[in-house]
Structures are given as C-alpha cells and as structure tokens.
Amino acid sequence: MISVLFVDDHEMVRIGVSAYLTTQPDIEVIGEADNGKKAVELALELRPDIILMDLVMEGMDGIEATEKIVKAWPEARIIVVTSFIDDEKVYPALEAGASSYLLKTSKASEIAQAIRSTYQGDAVFEPEVTNKVMAKMRNRQTTLPHESLTAREMEVLLLVAQGKSNQEIADELFIALKTAKVHVSNILSKLEVQDRTQAAVYAYRQGLVPK
Template sequence: MIRVLFVDDHEMVRIGVSAYLTTQGDIDVIAEADNGQKAVELALEHRPDVILMDLVMDGMDGIEATRLIIDKWPEAKILIVTSFIDDDKVYPALEAGATSYLLKTSKADVIAKAIRDTYAGESVLEKEVTAKVMAKFSSRSSQALHESLTKREMEILLLVAQGKTNQEIADELFIALKTTKVHVSNILSKLEVQDRTQAAVYAYQNGLIENGS
C-alpha cells in the first residue's frame, strides 16, 4: 500500500479525491491536513510514502510546508496538486523540493497514477510546468554544462532522467548506494540545478536522452 498524506484547505476536495483513491486498492490516505503547519506535523509524525500538497492555504502555504518537510526529512516525496501555474508558484515549489507538480484540473486517475509514479521515484510534471522549466533552462548560458560530467556521472544522469531511484541506480550499476548519492550530488552541482527533477529536464532539454551522449 502507498501511504498518502493529503493536504488541501477545501474539505470537499479532500473528501472527493480521498474517496476515489480508496477505490484503487494500492493507495491508502492515512491522514489529512487543511493547512501547511498541520501538514508538516503530520508528515514528520507519519512519514507517508507520498504527500499530496496544495499550495494556497491560510496560514502557512504549501511552498513553505514543502520547504520545512524537506529540510527535516529530505527523503519525503511531495506531489503538488494546485490550481496555480504562475511562475511565483511553480519555481518556488520545485526549488523547495517538490518531486511532482499537477493541476487540480487533472482527472482522478491521472492523480492516482502520479502518486504511483512519484512513489516509484519519478518526477511527474504538468505539461505547462515542463515548458516553464525548459524555458528557464533555455534562458541560461548556452554552455554545455554536461560536458564537465565524467562518463560515470553521465551514465547516472541518464538513469536519473528515466526516473530511477538512487537504490535502483546502485543496483543496476553494481555500485554502493553511498557512491551513487555522491555522484548524484556532483551531477546537480555541475549542472547548476537544484534537484533531480531539474536534472532530468536538463537531460531532455539538451537531447541527452535521444542521442544517448
């Protein structure tokens, strides 16, 4: 079972989405919160597999809650589900450590699949979000930052872009998990990105997936 914490300040939204998720068989909504502060408390108390996080809420918003959760629990997997796609929501949410980002207009089955994919270590981004992130990369210097990667780091970057977790990468390449984490950290630094999601977008933006270079 994928244990989910559902954070949204609209009770009817929580009731409706939770009702659908309980029919899936492999997803269990173990706790709900209607504000960011409660979300942080419940996240650290229950350590859910995936956190569904709204952004705009009274008191502490979802961006600050995401930042605090990741700061205290870096392994947390947070799936943003919001009505907002503005730059001042998208970039801060991803930079705070959110793994995935969807709009509330998404169908229930899409949200359920995103929960499974996020749990599996993949980054699920709304098409508009992907476009925004890619545009941000395009505005940077045209210097090919990935040319500074070692052969092993490039190999790991491509696996990260495929949604592989650190453990899966370690198993596939027959290297220690600790070594994998060091490589991933070096990759993020060299590519000047904040997280795995941005690293994956960089790989697609620069054609590394298609040509395998």
C-alpha cells in the same frame, strides 16, 4: 500499499479525491491536513510515502510547508496539486523540494497514477510546467552570470578588477561606503564567486575590462 497524506484547505476536494483513492488497491490515505502547519506535523509524524500538497492555504502555505518538510526529511516525496501555474508558484515549489506538480483540473485517476509514478522515483509535471522548466534551463545555459548585473554593479565590477578598495570605489562613484559594499556583495553572489579576486579574474576572462 502506498501511504498518502493529503493536504488541502478545501474539504470537498479532500473528500472527493480521497474517496477515489480509497478504491485503489495499492493506495491508502493515512492522514489529511487543511493547512501547512498541520501538514508539517503530520508528515514528520506519519512519514507517508507520498504527500499531496495544495499551495494556497491560510497561515503557512504549501511552499513553506514543503520546504520545512524536505529540510527535516529529505526523502519526502511531495506532489503539488494546485490551481496555479504562474512562475511565482511553480519555481518556488520546485525549489522547495516538490517532486511532481499537477493541476487541480487533473482527473482523480491521473492523480492516482502520479502517486504511483512519484513513488517509483519519477517526476510528473503538467505540460505547462515542463515547458516552463525547460525554458528556464535553456535561459540558464545561454545567459552569462554577468548579464544579470545592473549598470551600476558593472561599473563596480570594473573598478574591483582594477584593484580598487571599497572606499576607493565609493569615492570614485560618489556613493556611500556602505552602498559600495552592498554592490560588491551582490556582484559576488550573482557571479557565484567567493571573493574579489575571483570576481576580477572573471571580468578579465569575459573581456569586460577595457584594454
């Protein structure tokens, strides 16, 4: 039997889907929650095979609940079941640790099959989600890290490549020392490098420093 925890703040949704799942010989709903806080508590207490997670709920939402559950229990398999397909929901949910992503327009039979597939270790996505993920992967492959820098951050990077200190950068650009430090920190983060030396090496390798 595949044990399931169902999280949704709409009682009628829980009743309807749970009623169908109870007719399946290999699926058992062992708990229900109507908010993220309760979902985290029940997930860590019951340790279900699959968690069906709504995203928009009062208090703690499904994204935060997913993140907390996965952080405390990395083996958790969470299927998002939501009405939302926008970037502000899809990417944070997947980054939080959701295994699969379905819409509430899915048939109960499709949810049941997604439960089985996710339990077996497969990811199940709505076609729109798959398209979004693939597009983002393509963008990551074709976009260089420095292309995300602002014009000001690019100026600072070039000065870092010249060996300028934070104070020298601040003086040359007529900005506060604190602001210069923030720019350098942002640059290191965006370039995914550990220190100023690596940032300078990156700038030279990419041909960003005028000859």
